[in-house]
Amino acid sequence: MLFRKLRLDWRYGISELLIVVAGVLIALAADDWRQTRELRLAEQGAFSRLASDMQADVREFEGNRMRTRRGYEAAIWLMERRYGPAPPLDSLSAKITDFTACSSFSPTIAEYTALKSSGTISNLRDADFRERMVNHYEEYPWVSGLYEDDCRFVEEGIVAIESHIELGLDETGAGWPIVVIGDAAELLRNPTFQRTVGFAANMRLFLAPHEEGFIAELGALRERALELSVR
Numbered sequence: 135m136l137f138r139k140l141r142l143d144w145r146y147g148i149s150e151l152l153i154v155v156a157g158v159l160i161a162l163a164a165d166d167w168r169q170t171r172e173l174r175l176a177e178q179g180a181f182s183r184l185a186s187d188m189q190a191d192v193r194e195f196e197g198n199r200m201r202t203r204r205g206y207e208a209a210i211w212l213m214e215r216r217y218g219p220a221p222p223l224d225s226l227s228a229k230i231t232d233f234t235a236c237s238s239f240s241p242t243i244a245e246y247t248a249l250k251s252s253g254t255i256s257n258l259r260d261a262d263f264r265e266r267m268v269n270h271y272e273e274y275p276w277v278s279g280l281y282e283d284d285c286r287f288v289e290e291g292i293v294a295i296e297s298h299i300e301l302g303l304d305e306t307g308a309g310w311p312i313v314v315i316g317d318a319a320e321l322l323r324n325p326t327f328q329r330t331v332g333f334a335a336n337m338r339l340f341l342a343p344h345e346e347g348f349i350a351e352l353g354a355l356r357e358r359a360l361e362l363s364v365r
Contacts, residue, residue, distance in 0.1 A: 184267070187242040199345040204232045205234075209331045217323070222318075233334070236287075237281050241274050263358050287330045290330045291327050298320070
């Protein structure tokens with residue numbers, strides 16, 4: 135009788151132990167699932183914010199690309215008219231205005247900076263996306279330097295002809311136009327002005343394909359980030 139009771143107590147104890155172990159395992163699994171879900175939601179949010187930042191940079195690069203193209207065309211126009219009949223003042227004013235519209239670059243990198251500084255950038259699941267994104271963003275200081283050099287050439291050119299120009303009225307909201315008030319032929323034959331125009335033309339010729347490449351890569355990265363933000 136006593137043996138039978140002990141045997142039943144032993145089985146009951148094992149059953150209780152198994153129930154406790156099962157409960158602990160379920161709790162651990164639930165906690166792991168919750169943590170994984172929280173990490174996944176945080177990652178999706180990061181991808182969504184990265185996509186938004188990248189779209190802002192695409193818009194800025196597209197605006198810069200347009201100014202680079204107009205500025206290059208204006209520079210070529212100005213160099214071609216160094217000799218020969220002087221162009222009408224209104225045409226010259228319009229081309230100098232286009233030439234002086236250099237670009238700057240203020241990247242939108244809030245989410246990338248946050249991921250990098252917190253060390254959570256390594257938690258992003260897609261290794262290919264992560265590597266491409268880092269490589270892309272690390273080139274931003276270089277391209278910003280190119281825009282700064284371009285604006286420096288423009289500034290030197292303006293200083294060289296400042297006695298021949300003045301700012302017009304900003305009637306369209308597109309910026310302050312340059313108005314030529316001096317002798318057009320003398321302005322165009324100014325050697326310092328022509329030298330800086332040449333430098334700027336070469337810089338913009340160099341910038342154009344890089345702007346195209348940045349826009350294409352940003353577009354591809356943004357599309358991938360949007361895909362990952364809903365997975």
